[in-house]
Amino acid sequence: MKKKIAVVFDSAGTLLRMYRVAKETSTGNILENIESTLLVAKRPRRALVVIHAEPVSVTSTDPRTELRKFIADNRLKIDISCSSGPISTEEAMKIINEQNVLVGDVIEVIDLVHRSCPENYYIAAGLIVDGQLQFIPYVLSTAGKLYSNAFRTIKILHSRDIDTYIASGDTMRSLRKVAEKLCIPLTNVFDIATTHEKANIVLALKEKYEIVLMIGDGLNDIRALEVADVGIVTTQQGDKRPQRLLEAADHVICDIIEVIDIVDSLSAYDHR
Structure with missing residues:
Protein backbone atom coordinates (compact mmCIF):
# COMPACT_ATOMS: atom_id res chain seq x y z
CA MET A 1 0.00 0.00 0.00
CA LYS A 2 1.31 3.45 -0.93
CA LYS A 3 2.15 5.97 1.75
CA LYS A 4 0.15 9.19 1.57
CA ILE A 5 2.41 12.21 0.93
CA ALA A 6 6.07 12.95 0.17
CA VAL A 7 7.57 16.41 -0.18
CA VAL A 8 10.71 16.95 -2.28
CA PHE A 9 12.73 20.11 -1.72
CA ASP A 10 15.34 21.71 -3.88
CA SER A 11 18.12 23.09 -1.68
CA ALA A 12 19.60 26.35 -2.98
CA GLY A 13 17.02 29.14 -2.89
CA THR A 14 14.37 26.82 -1.43
CA LEU A 15 15.70 25.62 1.92
CA LEU A 48 27.34 24.63 -14.46
CA VAL A 49 30.36 22.61 -13.35
CA VAL A 50 30.85 21.65 -9.71
CA ILE A 51 34.43 21.14 -8.53
CA HIS A 52 34.65 18.60 -5.70
CA ALA A 53 37.16 20.49 -3.59
CA GLU A 54 37.08 21.73 -0.03
CA PRO A 55 37.19 25.55 -0.04
CA VAL A 56 40.21 25.52 2.29
CA SER A 57 42.18 23.45 -0.22
CA VAL A 58 41.44 26.11 -2.86
CA THR A 59 42.23 29.13 -0.69
CA SER A 60 45.48 27.58 0.57
CA THR A 61 46.77 27.06 -2.98
CA ASP A 62 49.13 29.51 -4.72
CA PRO A 63 46.70 31.80 -6.59
CA ARG A 64 49.02 31.78 -9.62
CA THR A 65 48.38 28.04 -10.12
CA GLU A 66 46.35 27.18 -13.21
CA LEU A 67 42.98 25.71 -12.35
CA ARG A 68 43.56 22.74 -14.66
CA LYS A 69 46.79 21.92 -12.80
CA PHE A 70 45.08 22.25 -9.41
CA ILE A 71 42.36 19.80 -10.52
CA ALA A 72 44.89 17.34 -11.97
CA ASP A 73 47.36 17.50 -9.07
CA ASN A 74 44.61 16.89 -6.51
CA ARG A 75 42.82 14.30 -8.68
CA LEU A 76 39.60 16.19 -8.25
CA LYS A 77 36.30 15.08 -9.69
CA ILE A 78 33.96 17.44 -11.51
CA ASP A 79 30.24 17.10 -12.13
CA ILE A 80 27.60 18.94 -14.13
CA SER A 81 24.70 20.08 -11.98
CA CYS A 82 22.68 21.71 -14.76
CA SER A 83 23.07 22.57 -18.43
CA SER A 84 21.25 24.27 -21.29
CA GLY A 85 22.07 21.51 -23.74
CA PRO A 86 23.98 18.25 -24.08
CA ILE A 87 27.49 18.49 -22.66
CA SER A 88 29.46 15.76 -20.91
CA THR A 89 31.90 15.99 -18.01
CA GLU A 90 34.60 14.86 -20.44
CA GLU A 91 33.91 17.81 -22.75
CA ALA A 92 33.74 20.16 -19.78
CA MET A 93 37.13 18.92 -18.57
CA LYS A 94 38.58 19.34 -22.06
CA ILE A 95 37.44 22.98 -22.07
CA ILE A 96 38.96 23.54 -18.61
CA ASN A 97 42.25 22.04 -19.77
CA GLU A 98 42.41 24.44 -22.73
CA GLN A 99 41.80 27.61 -20.67
CA ASN A 100 44.18 29.69 -18.56
CA VAL A 101 41.87 30.27 -15.61
CA LEU A 102 43.81 30.62 -12.36
CA VAL A 103 43.07 29.33 -8.89
CA GLY A 104 43.29 32.99 -7.82
CA ASP A 105 40.11 33.71 -9.77
CA VAL A 106 38.28 31.07 -7.74
CA ILE A 107 39.80 32.30 -4.47
CA GLU A 108 38.52 35.80 -5.23
CA VAL A 109 34.89 34.70 -5.56
CA ILE A 110 35.12 32.38 -2.53
CA ASP A 111 36.40 35.25 -0.38
CA LEU A 112 33.67 37.58 -1.62
CA VAL A 113 30.84 35.14 -0.98
CA HIS A 114 32.22 34.26 2.45
CA ARG A 115 32.16 37.93 3.43
CA SER A 116 28.55 38.17 2.21
CA CYS A 117 27.47 35.09 4.17
CA PRO A 118 29.83 34.45 7.11
CA GLU A 119 27.34 32.24 8.99
CA ASN A 120 26.91 29.78 6.16
CA TYR A 121 26.01 26.11 6.03
CA TYR A 122 28.37 25.58 3.14
CA ILE A 123 30.54 27.30 0.56
CA ALA A 124 31.04 25.80 -2.88
CA ALA A 125 33.05 26.78 -5.94
CA GLY A 126 32.55 26.05 -9.59
CA LEU A 127 32.47 27.48 -13.07
CA ILE A 128 30.36 27.73 -16.17
CA VAL A 129 31.64 26.22 -19.38
CA ASP A 130 30.32 27.09 -22.82
CA GLY A 131 30.32 24.04 -25.07
CA GLN A 132 29.41 26.01 -28.17
CA LEU A 133 32.16 28.61 -27.84
CA GLN A 134 34.55 26.24 -26.03
CA PHE A 135 35.53 28.54 -23.18
CA ILE A 136 34.86 29.38 -19.54
CA PRO A 137 32.77 32.58 -19.29
CA TYR A 138 32.50 32.58 -15.47
CA VAL A 139 34.02 31.22 -12.30
CA LEU A 140 31.68 31.40 -9.34
CA SER A 141 31.13 30.62 -5.70
CA THR A 142 27.99 30.14 -3.63
CA ALA A 143 27.19 30.07 0.07
CA GLY A 144 23.92 29.35 1.78
CA LYS A 145 22.24 29.54 5.16
CA LEU A 146 18.89 28.06 6.17
CA TYR A 147 15.82 30.21 5.85
CA SER A 148 14.36 31.03 9.24
CA ASN A 149 11.27 28.88 8.64
CA ALA A 150 13.01 25.91 7.01
CA PHE A 151 13.56 23.92 10.22
CA ARG A 152 10.01 24.64 11.44
CA THR A 153 8.51 23.57 8.11
CA ILE A 154 10.32 20.22 8.06
CA LYS A 155 9.55 19.61 11.74
CA ILE A 156 5.81 20.12 11.17
CA LEU A 157 5.84 17.82 8.13
CA HIS A 158 7.61 15.10 10.09
CA SER A 159 5.15 15.49 12.98
CA ARG A 160 2.40 14.64 10.50
CA ASP A 161 4.24 11.53 9.27
CA ILE A 162 5.06 13.13 5.91
CA ASP A 163 8.34 12.00 4.38
CA THR A 164 10.74 14.67 3.16
CA TYR A 165 13.43 14.51 0.49
CA ILE A 166 16.08 16.79 -0.98
CA ALA A 167 16.88 16.73 -4.71
CA SER A 168 19.61 19.24 -5.48
CA GLY A 169 22.38 20.07 -7.90
CA ASP A 170 24.68 20.58 -4.92
CA THR A 171 27.22 18.02 -3.73
CA MET A 172 26.65 15.68 -0.81
CA ARG A 173 29.46 17.49 1.01
CA SER A 174 27.33 20.63 0.84
CA LEU A 175 24.01 18.94 1.57
CA ARG A 176 25.04 16.72 4.49
CA LYS A 177 25.04 19.49 7.09
CA VAL A 178 21.71 20.83 5.81
CA ALA A 179 20.05 17.39 5.92
CA GLU A 180 21.39 16.64 9.39
CA LYS A 181 20.15 19.98 10.74
CA LEU A 182 16.70 19.36 9.27
CA CYS A 183 16.61 15.68 10.39
CA ILE A 184 16.19 14.48 6.80
CA PRO A 185 17.78 11.01 6.39
CA LEU A 186 20.78 11.02 4.07
CA THR A 187 19.12 8.13 2.21
CA ASN A 188 16.47 10.71 1.21
CA VAL A 189 19.05 13.15 -0.17
CA PHE A 190 19.85 13.13 -3.90
CA ASP A 191 22.93 15.19 -4.80
CA ILE A 192 24.23 16.46 -8.16
CA ALA A 193 20.70 16.06 -9.52
CA THR A 194 20.29 17.53 -12.99
CA THR A 195 17.02 18.79 -14.42
CA HIS A 196 16.15 15.36 -15.84
CA GLU A 197 17.31 13.50 -12.74
CA LYS A 198 15.10 15.62 -10.48
CA ALA A 199 12.12 14.71 -12.65
CA ASN A 200 13.05 11.03 -12.52
CA ILE A 201 13.35 11.19 -8.72
CA VAL A 202 9.82 12.63 -8.48
CA LEU A 203 8.47 9.99 -10.89
CA ALA A 204 10.08 7.20 -8.85
CA LEU A 205 8.57 8.57 -5.64
CA LYS A 206 5.12 8.66 -7.26
CA GLU A 207 5.32 4.87 -7.37
CA LYS A 208 5.63 4.84 -3.55
CA TYR A 209 3.34 7.71 -2.53
CA GLU A 210 -0.18 8.78 -3.41
CA ILE A 211 0.84 12.46 -3.66
CA VAL A 212 4.30 13.89 -4.33
CA LEU A 213 4.98 17.61 -3.96
CA MET A 214 8.02 19.27 -5.53
CA ILE A 215 9.27 22.61 -4.19
CA GLY A 216 11.91 24.55 -6.12
CA ASP A 217 12.96 27.99 -7.27
CA GLY A 218 15.09 27.59 -10.40
CA LEU A 219 14.88 26.68 -14.07
CA ASN A 220 16.51 23.33 -13.31
CA ASP A 221 13.41 22.44 -11.26
CA ILE A 222 10.90 22.88 -14.10
CA ARG A 223 10.61 19.25 -15.22
CA ALA A 224 10.27 18.02 -11.64
CA LEU A 225 7.57 20.62 -10.97
CA GLU A 226 5.68 19.52 -14.06
CA VAL A 227 5.71 15.79 -13.27
CA ALA A 228 4.91 16.22 -9.56
CA ASP A 229 1.33 15.92 -8.38
CA VAL A 230 1.75 19.40 -6.90
CA GLY A 231 4.50 21.76 -8.09
CA ILE A 232 5.44 24.72 -5.89
CA VAL A 233 7.79 27.60 -6.72
CA THR A 234 9.28 29.70 -3.93
CA THR A 235 10.17 33.37 -4.45
CA GLN A 236 11.74 33.93 -1.03
CA GLN A 237 15.19 34.46 -2.56
CA GLY A 238 13.79 37.82 -3.59
CA ASP A 239 14.92 38.02 -7.20
CA LYS A 240 12.51 37.86 -10.12
CA ARG A 241 11.64 34.35 -11.23
CA PRO A 242 11.39 33.51 -14.97
CA GLN A 243 7.83 33.44 -16.24
CA ARG A 244 8.12 29.91 -17.64
CA LEU A 245 9.18 28.69 -14.19
CA LEU A 246 6.13 30.29 -12.58
CA GLU A 247 3.88 28.80 -15.25
CA ALA A 248 5.21 25.30 -14.48
CA ALA A 249 3.95 25.54 -10.88
CA ASP A 250 0.57 24.88 -9.31
CA HIS A 251 1.40 27.28 -6.47
CA VAL A 252 3.80 30.20 -5.98
CA ILE A 253 4.78 30.97 -2.38
CA CYS A 254 6.94 33.64 -0.78
CA ASP A 255 7.89 31.69 2.37
CA ILE A 256 8.67 28.00 2.76
CA ILE A 257 6.25 27.69 5.71
CA GLU A 258 3.36 28.09 3.24
CA VAL A 259 4.00 24.50 2.18
CA ILE A 260 2.18 23.45 5.35
CA ASP A 261 -1.04 25.19 4.28
CA ILE A 262 -0.87 23.46 0.89
CA VAL A 263 -0.35 20.05 2.50
CA ASP A 264 -3.25 20.75 4.87
CA SER A 265 -5.51 21.66 1.97
CA LEU A 266 -4.66 18.36 0.27
CA SER A 267 -5.47 16.41 3.41
CA ALA A 268 -8.71 18.33 3.96
CA TYR A 269 -9.81 17.67 0.38
CA ASP A 270 -9.02 13.97 0.78
CA HIS A 271 -11.37 13.75 3.80
CA ARG A 272 -14.30 15.60 2.28
Whole structure:
Protein backbone atom coordinates (compact mmCIF):
# COMPACT_ATOMS: atom_id res chain seq x y z
CA MET A 1 0.00 0.00 0.00
CA LYS A 2 1.31 3.45 -0.93
CA LYS A 3 2.15 5.97 1.75
CA LYS A 4 0.15 9.19 1.57
CA ILE A 5 2.41 12.21 0.93
CA ALA A 6 6.07 12.95 0.17
CA VAL A 7 7.57 16.41 -0.18
CA VAL A 8 10.71 16.95 -2.28
CA PHE A 9 12.73 20.11 -1.72
CA ASP A 10 15.34 21.71 -3.88
CA SER A 11 18.12 23.09 -1.68
CA ALA A 12 19.60 26.35 -2.98
CA GLY A 13 17.02 29.14 -2.89
CA THR A 14 14.37 26.82 -1.43
CA LEU A 15 15.70 25.62 1.92
CA LEU A 16 18.70 27.93 1.83
CA ARG A 17 19.04 31.66 1.32
CA MET A 18 21.83 31.82 -1.26
CA TYR A 19 24.67 34.28 -1.75
CA ARG A 20 26.31 33.98 -5.15
CA VAL A 21 29.24 35.74 -6.78
CA ALA A 22 30.57 35.23 -10.30
CA LYS A 23 33.66 36.58 -12.02
CA GLU A 24 33.52 37.19 -15.74
CA THR A 25 36.76 35.72 -17.08
CA SER A 26 36.92 37.90 -20.20
CA THR A 27 36.66 41.22 -18.33
CA GLY A 28 37.37 40.46 -14.67
CA ASN A 29 34.03 42.02 -13.74
CA ILE A 30 32.45 40.80 -10.51
CA LEU A 31 28.74 39.97 -10.59
CA GLU A 32 26.94 39.73 -7.25
CA ASN A 33 23.50 38.33 -6.41
CA ILE A 34 23.45 36.38 -9.63
CA GLU A 35 21.37 33.30 -10.46
CA SER A 36 23.73 30.65 -11.77
CA THR A 37 21.01 28.75 -13.65
CA LEU A 38 20.09 31.93 -15.53
CA LEU A 39 23.74 32.41 -16.56
CA VAL A 40 23.65 28.86 -17.88
CA ALA A 41 20.36 29.43 -19.70
CA LYS A 42 21.70 32.50 -21.56
CA ARG A 43 23.30 30.36 -24.26
CA PRO A 44 22.87 26.83 -25.65
CA ARG A 45 25.22 24.11 -24.41
CA ARG A 46 26.35 25.89 -21.30
CA ALA A 47 26.88 23.88 -18.13
CA LEU A 48 27.34 24.63 -14.46
CA VAL A 49 30.36 22.61 -13.35
CA VAL A 50 30.85 21.65 -9.71
CA ILE A 51 34.43 21.14 -8.53
CA HIS A 52 34.65 18.60 -5.70
CA ALA A 53 37.16 20.49 -3.59
CA GLU A 54 37.08 21.73 -0.03
CA PRO A 55 37.19 25.55 -0.04
CA VAL A 56 40.21 25.52 2.29
CA SER A 57 42.18 23.45 -0.22
CA VAL A 58 41.44 26.11 -2.86
CA THR A 59 42.23 29.13 -0.69
CA SER A 60 45.48 27.58 0.57
CA THR A 61 46.77 27.06 -2.98
CA ASP A 62 49.13 29.51 -4.72
CA PRO A 63 46.70 31.80 -6.59
CA ARG A 64 49.02 31.78 -9.62
CA THR A 65 48.38 28.04 -10.12
CA GLU A 66 46.35 27.18 -13.21
CA LEU A 67 42.98 25.71 -12.35
CA ARG A 68 43.56 22.74 -14.66
CA LYS A 69 46.79 21.92 -12.80
CA PHE A 70 45.08 22.25 -9.41
CA ILE A 71 42.36 19.80 -10.52
CA ALA A 72 44.89 17.34 -11.97
CA ASP A 73 47.36 17.50 -9.07
CA ASN A 74 44.61 16.89 -6.51
CA ARG A 75 42.82 14.30 -8.68
CA LEU A 76 39.60 16.19 -8.25
CA LYS A 77 36.30 15.08 -9.69
CA ILE A 78 33.96 17.44 -11.51
CA ASP A 79 30.24 17.10 -12.13
CA ILE A 80 27.60 18.94 -14.13
CA SER A 81 24.70 20.08 -11.98
CA CYS A 82 22.68 21.71 -14.76
CA SER A 83 23.07 22.57 -18.43
CA SER A 84 21.25 24.27 -21.29
CA GLY A 85 22.07 21.51 -23.74
CA PRO A 86 23.98 18.25 -24.08
CA ILE A 87 27.49 18.49 -22.66
CA SER A 88 29.46 15.76 -20.91
CA THR A 89 31.90 15.99 -18.01
CA GLU A 90 34.60 14.86 -20.44
CA GLU A 91 33.91 17.81 -22.75
CA ALA A 92 33.74 20.16 -19.78
CA MET A 93 37.13 18.92 -18.57
CA LYS A 94 38.58 19.34 -22.06
CA ILE A 95 37.44 22.98 -22.07
CA ILE A 96 38.96 23.54 -18.61
CA ASN A 97 42.25 22.04 -19.77
CA GLU A 98 42.41 24.44 -22.73
CA GLN A 99 41.80 27.61 -20.67
CA ASN A 100 44.18 29.69 -18.56
CA VAL A 101 41.87 30.27 -15.61
CA LEU A 102 43.81 30.62 -12.36
CA VAL A 103 43.07 29.33 -8.89
CA GLY A 104 43.29 32.99 -7.82
CA ASP A 105 40.11 33.71 -9.77
CA VAL A 106 38.28 31.07 -7.74
CA ILE A 107 39.80 32.30 -4.47
CA GLU A 108 38.52 35.80 -5.23
CA VAL A 109 34.89 34.70 -5.56
CA ILE A 110 35.12 32.38 -2.53
CA ASP A 111 36.40 35.25 -0.38
CA LEU A 112 33.67 37.58 -1.62
CA VAL A 113 30.84 35.14 -0.98
CA HIS A 114 32.22 34.26 2.45
CA ARG A 115 32.16 37.93 3.43
CA SER A 116 28.55 38.17 2.21
CA CYS A 117 27.47 35.09 4.17
CA PRO A 118 29.83 34.45 7.11
CA GLU A 119 27.34 32.24 8.99
CA ASN A 120 26.91 29.78 6.16
CA TYR A 121 26.01 26.11 6.03
CA TYR A 122 28.37 25.58 3.14
CA ILE A 123 30.54 27.30 0.56
CA ALA A 124 31.04 25.80 -2.88
CA ALA A 125 33.05 26.78 -5.94
CA GLY A 126 32.55 26.05 -9.59
CA LEU A 127 32.47 27.48 -13.07
CA ILE A 128 30.36 27.73 -16.17
CA VAL A 129 31.64 26.22 -19.38
CA ASP A 130 30.32 27.09 -22.82
CA GLY A 131 30.32 24.04 -25.07
CA GLN A 132 29.41 26.01 -28.17
CA LEU A 133 32.16 28.61 -27.84
CA GLN A 134 34.55 26.24 -26.03
CA PHE A 135 35.53 28.54 -23.18
CA ILE A 136 34.86 29.38 -19.54
CA PRO A 137 32.77 32.58 -19.29
CA TYR A 138 32.50 32.58 -15.47
CA VAL A 139 34.02 31.22 -12.30
CA LEU A 140 31.68 31.40 -9.34
CA SER A 141 31.13 30.62 -5.70
CA THR A 142 27.99 30.14 -3.63
CA ALA A 143 27.19 30.07 0.07
CA GLY A 144 23.92 29.35 1.78
CA LYS A 145 22.24 29.54 5.16
CA LEU A 146 18.89 28.06 6.17
CA TYR A 147 15.82 30.21 5.85
CA SER A 148 14.36 31.03 9.24
CA ASN A 149 11.27 28.88 8.64
CA ALA A 150 13.01 25.91 7.01
CA PHE A 151 13.56 23.92 10.22
CA ARG A 152 10.01 24.64 11.44
CA THR A 153 8.51 23.57 8.11
CA ILE A 154 10.32 20.22 8.06
CA LYS A 155 9.55 19.61 11.74
CA ILE A 156 5.81 20.12 11.17
CA LEU A 157 5.84 17.82 8.13
CA HIS A 158 7.61 15.10 10.09
CA SER A 159 5.15 15.49 12.98
CA ARG A 160 2.40 14.64 10.50
CA ASP A 161 4.24 11.53 9.27
CA ILE A 162 5.06 13.13 5.91
CA ASP A 163 8.34 12.00 4.38
CA THR A 164 10.74 14.67 3.16
CA TYR A 165 13.43 14.51 0.49
CA ILE A 166 16.08 16.79 -0.98
CA ALA A 167 16.88 16.73 -4.71
CA SER A 168 19.61 19.24 -5.48
CA GLY A 169 22.38 20.07 -7.90
CA ASP A 170 24.68 20.58 -4.92
CA THR A 171 27.22 18.02 -3.73
CA MET A 172 26.65 15.68 -0.81
CA ARG A 173 29.46 17.49 1.01
CA SER A 174 27.33 20.63 0.84
CA LEU A 175 24.01 18.94 1.57
CA ARG A 176 25.04 16.72 4.49
CA LYS A 177 25.04 19.49 7.09
CA VAL A 178 21.71 20.83 5.81
CA ALA A 179 20.05 17.39 5.92
CA GLU A 180 21.39 16.64 9.39
CA LYS A 181 20.15 19.98 10.74
CA LEU A 182 16.70 19.36 9.27
CA CYS A 183 16.61 15.68 10.39
CA ILE A 184 16.19 14.48 6.80
CA PRO A 185 17.78 11.01 6.39
CA LEU A 186 20.78 11.02 4.07
CA THR A 187 19.12 8.13 2.21
CA ASN A 188 16.47 10.71 1.21
CA VAL A 189 19.05 13.15 -0.17
CA PHE A 190 19.85 13.13 -3.90
CA ASP A 191 22.93 15.19 -4.80
CA ILE A 192 24.23 16.46 -8.16
CA ALA A 193 20.70 16.06 -9.52
CA THR A 194 20.29 17.53 -12.99
CA THR A 195 17.02 18.79 -14.42
CA HIS A 196 16.15 15.36 -15.84
CA GLU A 197 17.31 13.50 -12.74
CA LYS A 198 15.10 15.62 -10.48
CA ALA A 199 12.12 14.71 -12.65
CA ASN A 200 13.05 11.03 -12.52
CA ILE A 201 13.35 11.19 -8.72
CA VAL A 202 9.82 12.63 -8.48
CA LEU A 203 8.47 9.99 -10.89
CA ALA A 204 10.08 7.20 -8.85
CA LEU A 205 8.57 8.57 -5.64
CA LYS A 206 5.12 8.66 -7.26
CA GLU A 207 5.32 4.87 -7.37
CA LYS A 208 5.63 4.84 -3.55
CA TYR A 209 3.34 7.71 -2.53
CA GLU A 210 -0.18 8.78 -3.41
CA ILE A 211 0.84 12.46 -3.66
CA VAL A 212 4.30 13.89 -4.33
CA LEU A 213 4.98 17.61 -3.96
CA MET A 214 8.02 19.27 -5.53
CA ILE A 215 9.27 22.61 -4.19
CA GLY A 216 11.91 24.55 -6.12
CA ASP A 217 12.96 27.99 -7.27
CA GLY A 218 15.09 27.59 -10.40
CA LEU A 219 14.88 26.68 -14.07
CA ASN A 220 16.51 23.33 -13.31
CA ASP A 221 13.41 22.44 -11.26
CA ILE A 222 10.90 22.88 -14.10
CA ARG A 223 10.61 19.25 -15.22
CA ALA A 224 10.27 18.02 -11.64
CA LEU A 225 7.57 20.62 -10.97
CA GLU A 226 5.68 19.52 -14.06
CA VAL A 227 5.71 15.79 -13.27
CA ALA A 228 4.91 16.22 -9.56
CA ASP A 229 1.33 15.92 -8.38
CA VAL A 230 1.75 19.40 -6.90
CA GLY A 231 4.50 21.76 -8.09
CA ILE A 232 5.44 24.72 -5.89
CA VAL A 233 7.79 27.60 -6.72
CA THR A 234 9.28 29.70 -3.93
CA THR A 235 10.17 33.37 -4.45
CA GLN A 236 11.74 33.93 -1.03
CA GLN A 237 15.19 34.46 -2.56
CA GLY A 238 13.79 37.82 -3.59
CA ASP A 239 14.92 38.02 -7.20
CA LYS A 240 12.51 37.86 -10.12
CA ARG A 241 11.64 34.35 -11.23
CA PRO A 242 11.39 33.51 -14.97
CA GLN A 243 7.83 33.44 -16.24
CA ARG A 244 8.12 29.91 -17.64
CA LEU A 245 9.18 28.69 -14.19
CA LEU A 246 6.13 30.29 -12.58
CA GLU A 247 3.88 28.80 -15.25
CA ALA A 248 5.21 25.30 -14.48
CA ALA A 249 3.95 25.54 -10.88
CA ASP A 250 0.57 24.88 -9.31
CA HIS A 251 1.40 27.28 -6.47
CA VAL A 252 3.80 30.20 -5.98
CA ILE A 253 4.78 30.97 -2.38
CA CYS A 254 6.94 33.64 -0.78
CA ASP A 255 7.89 31.69 2.37
CA ILE A 256 8.67 28.00 2.76
CA ILE A 257 6.25 27.69 5.71
CA GLU A 258 3.36 28.09 3.24
CA VAL A 259 4.00 24.50 2.18
CA ILE A 260 2.18 23.45 5.35
CA ASP A 261 -1.04 25.19 4.28
CA ILE A 262 -0.87 23.46 0.89
CA VAL A 263 -0.35 20.05 2.50
CA ASP A 264 -3.25 20.75 4.87
CA SER A 265 -5.51 21.66 1.97
CA LEU A 266 -4.66 18.36 0.27
CA SER A 267 -5.47 16.41 3.41
CA ALA A 268 -8.71 18.33 3.96
CA TYR A 269 -9.81 17.67 0.38
CA ASP A 270 -9.02 13.97 0.78
CA HIS A 271 -11.37 13.75 3.80
CA ARG A 272 -14.30 15.60 2.28
